[in-house]
Amino acid sequence: MNCWQSLGIIWLASALAMAALWAFSMRVKNVGYVDVGWAGLMAVAALFAGIVGEGAPLVRSLVAMFGSVWGARLCLHLLHRVLNEEEDGRYRALREAWNGSPARFFAFFQLQAVVVALFSLPFLAAAANPGYHFNAWLLLAIAVWLVSMAGESLADRQLARFRAEPANRGKTCRDGLWAWSRHPNYFFEWLHWFSYVLLAVGSPLFWFSLAGPVVMFAFLYRVSGIPWTEAQSLRSRGEDYAAYQREVSAFFPWPPRRNP
Structure with a gap:
């Protein structure tokens, strides 16, 4: 099965799954399930790529493990929140902006199915690597994946612990990693995609692997990540969050600036 056939199957399965999730979300009046579905579908896409890929067994196994564990952890974390x-x-x-339009939300859910297919390209690129063996690239890929998973999990736990305290209601989390980056979870999610770039070294589809970190950075920094999240944070926390914006790096972890 070639890359385009695999991509078509991933998109079609994701479109059907998102249609069902849209119907459920409209019924329970909670669109947050779209994020749960996206993460879960990414885990399934990684498993699928590892199974149908034509590359070396070692790299296919790593793609399946890396992507499915990352996606499943994120899916369960988001499900608990929802x-x-x-x-x-x-x-x-x-x-409110769309007046609750089911049609617009259906298009929104279907757009997420397209995004699932887009972010499956790095999985497919790495799983097509025919000559992968135990070398420095593999060790570096494993190291990047471990660091990214540990960082994202720690950031999520720190934020969850902060939000669980009633006294912190209306305040901005500055605990741990959140003192160095306003979005450490996003940073480590972005870092995770470099694992597949490293696994794809030598693959005939190597350039597709760059879609992970490049497109994810664009989405997180300019489209649906930081802009959406910070707009909502300013609405709910006002000056407290504005001060946080002035003092703490938006994305890359960096020592905070202190206003006099």
């Missing part, structure tokens, strides 16, 4: 909290403020604002 089940235990009210609908994310970003989606409440979107619902």
